Amino acid sequence: MTRKLALLTTLLAVALPVAAAAQTLVGQPTPWELGLQPAAADRMRDIIGLHQFVLYIITVISLFVGGLLIWIVMRFNARSNPVASATTHNSTLEVLWTIVPVLILVAIAIPSFRLLYFEDTIPKPDMTIKAIGKQWFWSYQYPDNGNFQFDALRIPDRRSAPAVPNGPPRLLGTTNHVVVPVGKIVRVLTTGADVIHSGAVPAFGVKMDAVPGRINQTWFRADRIGTYYGECSELCGANHAFMPITVDVVSQADFDTWVQQAKTKFAAAGTPTRVAAEH
Ligand SMILES: [Cu+2]
Known part of the structure; x- marks a missing residue:
């Protein structure tokens, strides 16, 4: 025995x-x-x-x-x-x-x-992202990179893998990606526009509640270039399972290029939706 x-x-x-x-x-x-x-x-x-x-x-x-x-x-x-x-x-x-x-x-x-x-303990951040949980998608702001904002909606199954080979993984892909530079300390501010959500990206070890009327903060430093997926991790309603997070970790040069494009692209989108509810 x-x-x-x-x-x-x-x-x-x-x-x-x-x-x-x-x-x-x-x-x-x-x-x-x-x-x-x-x-x-x-x-x-x-x-x-x-x-x-x-x-x-x-x-x-x-x-x-x-x-x-x-x-x-x-x-x-x-x-x-x-x-x-x-x-x-x-x-x-x-x-x-x-x-x-x-x-x-x-x-x-x-x-x-x-x-x-x-x-x-958040080390001195190189940049900040604000992630706003909404029923049922995430919006992101880049306050120290031009303060643009965009929404990241789930990509439907018919345009995801395995229906589309090499497409984004089902239930994890989003229309716009969060983009961050590799090796930089990223501070993430989270808040909720309607109910409590939670932003989680397992590969970074990040999970932080996004609470209406409150700003939480967390941080990460991604050390490898690639695409990483996460999800809302707080039961937030009927479509809780359908508000994924896609993060592209890129080189600093690629990040700078992306910021330049994003500033014009997302400025054209006008006033962000539901922004009043966040404050
Ligand atoms: Cu949620």
Whole structure:
């Protein structure tokens, strides 16, 4: 029994990180994905690290407690143990089962708090994006790059993959993309125009509520060029599942070009819709 448990633990310990490493970075969910989406930012790398660490701990605890239960059922049932022990205390055991869990919790708390403060403390940002959640799409403003605003609506299934090969992934593609430069610290301000939404891009480890009448902030630094997808992650109504987020991470030169084009393109769109409700 114990040898089998040990084997299972070893298998899990070996299999989990291998499965995670086998995934290539695509910025979106993949079929049969195990674990979290691969990281494109330090934040997400740390989140995956903490996740794996806690996963090891809970695996060991679950196997240990499960094994104990099985052992007790086998060894101490009325048939195999007709005369029950009258023992009620064991000081050594009592001290151990208090101190060991405390040590485990401290071991989890230290990296957990470190990560929490790392995410919470925004380094000096290179640029700011304001993401406004609306029923049911996102609008984005670039306040320090010309203050233009645009909407990003979901691309319908008939124009997405797999209906259109090489099209944007179904339920994740948007008509306009958020564009950010690679390696730059991007501060994201979020707010809601109607109800509570939540902006989440898993590859960046970003998830922040977008609350009406309030501005929340978070940040990320994408370290690889590519296209990354996210979604609204707060139940916000009937079409909650249909307000995706598409982020293009590009070089600084490409970003500057895009900003120039976006300024004229989105200025022509006139006064942004529903902007009054945001303030
Ligand atoms: Cu939403």
